[in-house]
Amino acid sequence: EDQVTQSPEALRLQEGESSSLNCSYTVSGLRGLFWYRQDPGKGPEFLFTLYSAGEEKEKERLKATLTKKESFLHITAPKPEDSATYLCAVQDTTSGTYKYIFGTGTRLKVLA
Amino acid sequence: DAGVTQSPTHLIKTRGQQVTLRCSPKSGHDTVSWYQQALGQGPQFIFQYYEEEERQRGNFPDRFSGHQFPNYSSELNVNALLLGDSALYLCASSLLGGHGGEQFFGPGTRLTVL
Secondary structure (H helix, E strand, O other): OOEEEEEOOEEEEEOOOOEEEEEEEEOOOEEEEEEEEEOOOOOOEEEEEEOOOOOEEEEOOEEEEEOOOEEEEEEOOOOHHHOEEEEEEEEEOHHHOOOEEEOOOEEEEEEO | OOOOEEEOOEEEEOOOOOEEEEEEOOOOOOEEEEEEEOOOOOOEEEEEEEOOEEEEEOOOOOOEEEEEOOOOOEEEEEOOOOHHHOEEEEEEEEOHHHOOOOOEEOOOEEEEEO
């Protein structure tokens, strides 16, 4: 069965303290892996799409990488405004379906 | 360029009632997917609509139904509401039945069932 696991569940960082969030996945046919940021009570905001192992994407202080079994979201010198829940999702192509399977997210708190 | 819009923002219902949630996709998108997100959890896929048909469905009972209109907007209907249906309901739009990859989410509708 397709599965997405994110770790850690929660992370507290001091401003400027770099770290990484992990997303491990089990899926028969990976079409894409997606990272989203979600603020409390709001809809997820799209960040990155990764399609193949070895691919990397960057946006400001965020960098996403992909291997055959997991993805990392690296946060360099975070600021308090980076505090949010970060969600990972995979898109499965098995049996012609293209639904997204989400992890439960990592709640990030960056302290000033 | 208008993003994904949803209405209403909040809704309070009692057990057994029925509810309809609405979604307009991002300009240029033709596919709408609906998700349920319980507090502290990731979004769970309910179903996807493309070309006015339900193309895929997650593990949700038949009490959950939907519709897509010719202008690509969509409705989610939930009958016989249960307390456990309380959640944030998210609409996401994409291109070409999801083949286009990225889904863009609306702000959600917070449903509370009393």
